[in-house]
Amino acid sequence: MSLILQSEKMIYVDENITPDDDVITPFEYRDVKIKKDENPSDKYTILPELGRGSFGTVFLCKDKQNNMELAVKVVGYKKKKEKIMMETEIDILASLHHPTIICIYDAFDYGNKLYCFMELIQGGELFERVIDEDFILTERACACFIRQICDAIEYMHSKRIIHLDLKPENVLCLSKQGNRIKIIDFGFARRYDPNKNLQVMFGTAEFSAPEVVLFEDIGPFTDMWSIGVICYVLLSGLSPFVGADDYETMTNVSFAKYSFEYASFDQISPVAKDFIEKLLVKESSKRMKAKNALKHEWLIQLDSLPPGVTLSLTKTKLKRYVILRRWRKAALSVMFINKLNKLSNSHLINNY
Structure with a gap:
């Protein structure tokens, strides 16, 4: 069954499809455990950044063995709490096997960073x-x-x-x-x-x-x-x-x-x-x-x-709503960067 109907270049969602139809998964579900002290670069090629948030950065990457493109979320940790949060996320993802939930592929704990390799989703928000x-x-x-x-x-x-x-x-x-x-x-x-x-x-x-x-x-x-x-x-x-x-x-x-x-x-x-x-x-x-x-x-x-x-x-x-949310996110990012700069300058002055 086709997923879309085309008419004059406009995209109509096939409204009769149910979530169970035509299930697509990028790879078979895997029993993922965090690998300790193994360098993920030995198995994966880390490529350009795809995006970043408050708790990590996501990069494009490839599995060296089969050349499969994936996304990897990299989170550095300095405190035990930060590490536990990411470990919890990986543990939960590893237990979820559903076609409408992102699939986890692999995970590493290396160099005070946690790496979570997942399927690459390219359709956008x-x-x-x-x-x-x-x-x-x-x-x-x-x-x-x-x-x-x-x-x-x-x-x-x-x-x-x-x-x-x-x-x-x-x-x-x-x-x-x-x-x-x-x-x-x-x-x-x-x-x-x-x-x-x-x-x-x-x-x-x-x-x-x-x-x-x-x-x-x-x-x-x-x-x-x-x-x-x-x-x-x-x-x-x-x-x-x-x-x-x-x-x-x-x-x-x-x-x-x-x-x-x-x-x-x-x-x-x-x-x-x-x-x-x-x-x-x-x-x-x-x-x-x-x-x-x-x-x-x-x-x-x-x-x-x-x-x-x-x-x-x-x-x-909706277009106005999305634009406004983009603006708010950008404003928050600027505020966050300015706050970091102030903290950094204060640290330099205090240690001068």
């Missing part, structure tokens, strides 16, 4: 993909993407693992043509024990659940709130809780008040709004679980959605 001029955004397409996210999260939750950082940047497209996605970045992921209390103070404010910003117990329901926010943005191009800064955003999240009274939602079906309403529930125990989300009418009865309706206004607003 989901939101970047759907705002492309040649992409036709419809409600059915949105449901197809959200269904895959829920499928991956339901699998994770069945293994008592919670992601805790679901956001647009962590949902990648497998290619620039098909409709397959992959969940990435398990740096904040945790194993969950329902008999133990767990609170966290990390994540992205805009997509964090009320229990996170209020420092209350978290659980699988915390991921479901984030899916609700992603769905709201994908269908409307608007963010339900974002404020002028993180403090205002967290305040908005804590009240859990949002609205569908925007023009973007005029073309959105009642069943899609019902899906969001069952996720953006402040009381976590009443929030829809992943297994129930997959049984929701919006995800299983695509024929009930308006056929072929293009969400033009949503796409226009």
Whole structure:
């Protein structure tokens, strides 16, 4: 079955494909254990940088044995806590074997750095993909993407693992043509024990659940709130809780008040709004679980959605949303660099 339909160079997602169809994995799942004191350069050629974040740098690389292209996340550690965080991420990734979750290939602990080799995903971020001029955004397409996210999260939750950082940047497209996605970045992921209390103070404010910003117990329901926010943005191009800064955003999240009274939602079906309403529930125990989300009418009865309706206004607003997020990330990067420079200069002065 073809993954896309072409018409006048425009890209339509094949909205009838389910997450189980045409499963593609780049390599067989491997039993990955961290190799100690082995130089990864003996087995892999490290190539140019692909990107970097707060907790590491990702490079393109090749397996010298079979010439397979991969991505490798390299994280330097000076403290035991930093090392444990990366070891936890590798351990969790190694236990997840699902077509909609990024595959781990190999791992090393060498020279005070941890190396995590993973499949290379080249389709770009989901939101970047759907705002492309040649992409036709419809409600059915949105449901197809959200269904895959829920499928991956339901699998994770069945293994008592919670992601805790679901956001647009962590949902990648497998290619620039098909409709397959992959969940990435398990740096904040945790194993969950329902008999133990767990609170966290990390994540992205805009997509964090009320229990996170209020420092209350978290659980699988915390991921479901984030899916609700992603769905709201994908269908409307608007963010339900974002404020002028993180403090205002967290305040908005804590009240859990949002609205569908925007023009973007005029073309959105009642069943899609019902899906969001069952996720953006402040009381976590009443929030829809992943297994129930997959049984929701919006995800299983695509024929009930308006056929072929293009969400033009949503796409226009999504473009603005993506540009604004790029600007914010760039501004934060500049602020971070300036802070490092100030700390560095202060250190030099104090040691002069």
